[in-house]
Amino acid sequence: MLLNRRRLIMHAREQNKPNIKIVATGGTIASRGSNSLSLTDYGAGLGLQPIGIQALIDAVPEIEAFANISGEQIFNVGSSKLSIENLLALSKRCNELLSSEAVDGMVITHGTDTLEETAYFLNLVVKSDKPVVLVASMRPATGLSADGPLNLVNAVALAASVESKGKGVLVCMNDQICSAFGVSKAHTTNVSAFQCPDTGFLGYMQNSKPFFTSAPLKRHTYQSEFDISNLDTLPRVEVNYTTLGSDGLIIDAVVAFGAKGIINAGVGHSNMPDATLKSLEQAREKGVIVVIGSRTGAGIVTPMGKYDQFDFVSAMMHNPQKSRILLMLALTKASDTKAIQRIFSEY
Structure with a gap:
């Protein structure tokens, strides 16, 4: 042999x-x-x-x-x-x-x-x-x-x-x-x-x-438009995993610790309890980029009218862990939600 x-x-x-x-x-x-x-x-x-x-x-x-x-x-x-x-x-x-x-x-x-x-x-x-x-x-x-x-x-x-x-x-x-x-x-x-x-x-x-x-x-x-040749670190992005009855305390905490972005792994088609939504709204008001996604593991989360008033970004077909990777890199190129939504759509 x-x-x-x-x-x-x-x-x-x-x-x-x-x-x-x-x-x-x-x-x-x-x-x-x-x-x-x-x-x-x-x-x-x-x-x-x-x-x-x-x-x-x-x-x-x-x-x-x-x-x-x-x-x-x-x-x-x-x-x-x-x-x-x-x-x-x-x-x-x-x-x-x-x-x-x-x-x-x-x-x-x-x-x-x-x-x-x-x-x-x-x-x-x-x-x-x-x-x-x-x-x-x-x-x-x-x-x-x-x-x-x-x-x-x-x-x-x-x-x-x-x-x-x-x-x-x-x-x-x-x-x-x-x-x-x-x-x-x-x-x-x-x-x-x-x-x-x-x-x-x-x-x-x-x-x-x-x-x-x-x-x-x-x-x-x-x-790709991303260039990490001169980067030694990336902006801090955290994932919030939504569950039945969850509140927004974890979201409040990561904002307090300096998160520049939050990926919310929502239930079903990016849904969430009211308390979670309230904390995400407050995070966005403080300049944190909020990406709404899903914990389901499959499916697409396209931009939806019910979130327009909060200026959130939709994860599209990215699961929470990949959304985090993409948002960290996106934040090295852009800070407005329209540009970041374009990135989530193209990559």
């Missing part, structure tokens, strides 16, 4: 292949469990050291069938531990690497918890039409039936494909190709956790070959 794998790789080395950079940030794909059946309890919290980028590459020699591979470790943490400053650092490094003629595409290994936020952030700030593919796993590298190795092979094959060029940042998991705009984590532990509830998948990987069925239409990457 190993001999056959090596023959495949040696044959591929004789071909003209693209140069793919794998940038590692950590996550489950680089985590160890205490045993092969430890599929949900693993990682640094148990004192188990994460796997470095070179060991990750060496464990899956099949990736060399698709590209000349080089790796770089930028972080090695679970994605729940990442910060906005980490996203800025990652994005700047991606732009540096992609500007080089020696790099034809990029794969970023990542944790699943906040993968959709990182993917969408990169989709807004990467200044290249070269393929950028985020990949992760739901099971640790030491787990029985670990999904990381095949996910990594597919991600490299996707990044190496000329068909991926110009399609923005992609996510490749469980043989499915997702756009950064459409993807969302929809399950806590299942290997099919990543779904695209509103947009559908862009395509599928079969035998490590991409088959695209659609392309993203929203503005992204090289089409």
Whole structure:
């Protein structure tokens, strides 16, 4: 078996292949469990050291069938531990690497918890039409039936494909190709956790070959107006999760602590209790940008007359976590709600 794998790789080395950079940030794909059946309890919290980028590459020699591979470790943490400053650092490094003629595409290994936020952030700030593919796993590298190795092979094959060029940042998991705009984590532990509830998948990987069925239409990457090259931080934006009977005390608190924007994850089609609405109205009167969205996980929240008097922005098809990412970047470009609504409509 190993001999056959090596023959495949040696044959591929004789071909003209693209140069793919794998940038590692950590996550489950680089985590160890205490045993092969430890599929949900693993990682640094148990004192188990994460796997470095070179060991990750060496464990899956099949990736060399698709590209000349080089790796770089930028972080090695679970994605729940990442910060906005980490996203800025990652994005700047991606732009540096992609500007080089020696790099034809990029794969970023990542944790699943906040993968959709990182993917969408990169989709807004990467200044290249070269393929950028985020990949992760739901099971640790030491787990029985670990999904990381095949996910990594597919991600490299996707990044190496000329068909991926110009399609923005992609996510490749469980043989499915997702756009950064459409993807969302929809399950806590299942290997099919990543779904695209509103947009559908862009395509599928079969035998490590991409088959695209659609392309993203929203503005992204090289089409984007956002520039983070000189930014070290972003405006503070918080999410308020609306529930039955909730009041506005949390909204009042985040305004007092200096939030420049609030995403309200409303019930149903952005509805909310009167007390929540009152606090959001007061926040807007103080200059805070208020975006009304939904906690449902799918669906579009278009501008509605009932909120016109409050000068709120509608989240459109962005879930609360992606609305937060977009509003932080929008606030670096605009402060009036009409301009910000235009951004939410175009991206």
